[in-house]
Amino acid sequence: MRVLVTGGAGYIGSVVAAQLLEAGHEVSVLDDLSTGHREAVPENCRFVEGGIRERASEVLADHRIEAVLHFAARSVVPESVSHPERYWDGNVGCTLALLDAMRVHGVGRIVFSSTAAVYGEPESSPIPEDAAVRPGNPYGATKAAIDTALTEFARLHGIGAVSLRYFNVAGAYEGLGERHAPETHLIPIVLQVALGLRESVSVYGEDYPTADGTCVRDYIHVADLAEAHLLALASCRSGEHRVFNLGNGTGFTVRQVIDVCREVTGHPIPAVAADRRPGDPAVLVASSRSAQRDLGWTPRRPELRRIVADAWDFHTRTRAAETAAG
């Protein structure tokens, strides 16, 4: 298929673009490089630098796109609290513009990056897709709004849509890894300590109702997550919008993650207790049974040690290349 990957210069979009190429698809990437990196776009993609609102319509037409994988978004939760307008505009506004361009150019499939943040503080664990949608911050609220818009667009315009609700994505694939600046995610931050780029990691809250008092999250390897996108793309059904959680179904505390990072890196990684981070749910663990049943998806790299080891390999190589380049 001829596919457009929005946000294909970012962490997850670049890995999915690489896997789409490997599977024989023709891949176009549209990215404004606001948080992405030009060199992360796999070589055989057609790259267009620009914003969705400004350039999506033209790319859909010129590249005769048949399906869209939509990653481009703003995704820093604290920023969404201080500047919600950037999220309503950058996430909801841009996605509505993209959907309208798809309608105009007759593009019939979309796979969308949704998030566990739509569930807020869940009532039970693991979380199935029919759990209440009650986002606890504007980032999650914008993703939930897009999920709703997709349901309506699919019904009204016959588009086949899939929302994939990611839990905590980590790890690296074929030289493509996580490089956000500033970084807010736990595993890359902990690895920055091991690389000597930070003195310590702050542990946000040690009084949660969990085994060791720190928050529990479900970490999913970016390559496994990417594979689900290819399955979702193939399974889009005209007029239907389906929603799937993507996680491993196993939770790890912040302290457990830091311990695994110590094992993998051989570094002592000092950890300092800090206040809770506002809006953090105590436990977020996915039930991905629907994705396994309906998409035929099986995560092939579920071990946290493997996820951290792949991220560590990426970070050490990137650091070495940066040091060599001066």
Ligand SMILES: NC(=O)c1ccc[n+]([C@@H]2O[C@H](COP(=O)([O-])OP(=O)(O)OC[C@H]3O[C@@H](n4cnc5c(N)ncnc54)[C@H](O)[C@@H]3O)[C@@H](O)[C@H]2O)c1
């Ligand atoms: N990383 C996670 O753990 C996680 C978890 C849940 C959901 N998600 C979602 O997955 C998607 C990808 O996340 P990521 O971690 O790869 O983020 P990222 O910041 O690395 O990638 C996003 C990319 O989109 C581009 N972009 C942003 N706005 C744009 C616009 N208007 N037009 C064109 N390009 C634009 C950025 O330059 C960047 O390359 C996002 O939608 C995010 O909300 C991520």
Ligand SMILES: O=c1ccn([C@@H]2O[C@H](COP(=O)(O)OP(=O)(O)O[C@H]3O[C@H](CO)[C@H](O)[C@H](O)[C@H]3O)[C@@H](O)[C@H]2O)c(=O)[nH]1
């Ligand atoms: O320096 C840090 C960074 C994080 N944490 C803790 O580590 C856990 C994981 O935090 P991340 O920031 O890595 O990930 P989140 O669980 O906050 O966020 C992820 O899940 C969210 C859904 O809740 C969104 O989808 C978001 O995009 C995605 O990155 C949290 O308990 C957080 O408090 C620390 O203790 N110290």
